[in-house]
Amino acid sequence: MSDTIFSKIIRREIPADIVYEDNDVLAFRDLNPQAPVHVLFIPRQPMPTLNDATAADAELLGKLLLAAAAYAKQEGFAEQGYRTVVNCNEDGGQTVFHLHVHLLAGRRLHWPPG
Template sequence: MSTNCVFCKIISGDIPGHIVYQDDLVVAIEDINPQAPHHYLLVPKKHIATTLDLSEGDETWLGHLYLVAGNIAKEKGFAEEGFRVVNNCNAAAGQTVWHIHFHLLGGREMSWPPG
């Protein structure tokens, strides 16, 4: 855990976050600036700054995170119409919090390319 990281503070309970799912590996919270009717952030409980900082052994929680994304989409009722899972790595890609996380978006038509 990082003492300056907003996601680490949500995970530890030091600051509030609207948690929609959590287990031993990941936490899913509602995005405070949603870009779709359904917009959740899937955050590993292990502090890793960016995708470039992944290491051997991270495959377990990363694969689990995608299972969680699908389960949330099913539970919230937007799985069948489709959804997107996005990870931004570094500032030019739009990363603003330096704790790896994945955006789960659904409930609207998605365009391509995304931005």
Template sequence: PSDTVYQDEEIIAFRDINPKAPVHIVIIPRKHIPSLDQLKESDSALVGRMVAVANKLAEDEGVADKGYRVVINCGKEGGQFVPHLHLHLVGGRQLSDQVG
């Protein structure tokens, strides 16, 4: 079960089941793209839409004015545990400057 916060014909977004901040939303394309490093140029518009959805959700969640982070993990050492491209929208508190 997921708490879906956005969906359309190309994208679905839901709250992360193990949130790292008060706002932690995962944004996923319905098209299967295993990882950022396997992205095709023909998918660039889809990824642009994913970023636009992240911006919309940041507004909806009330974090756009104070700031938030959008992250794509790529590969095992990059922290990607699910073999399907996705964005993390994280915010709602002061985030550290530590990335890893």
């Protein structure tokens, strides 16, 4: 896998506004926020896209979503609502090829998203 900006954030080579971390997941504020709250949850273990996940990654994928939900509850917007998004490959809007979950909140989110 190529070295991405997210890999550099994990290694602390690039600064980021980190809001959550554990042994498997790191979360930080998006530099180009699309909502008042826009946080990216990434696995420490590199995985380019959701297409690269296997059944063996089910626990890690669950940890990403559970970390996002825990953050939403901790920050007090879980009951009001939020959105989680995983973009996959270029046509899906993925620009950094290290799997990540976007957590968007802080305003009414419309559907369809784009």
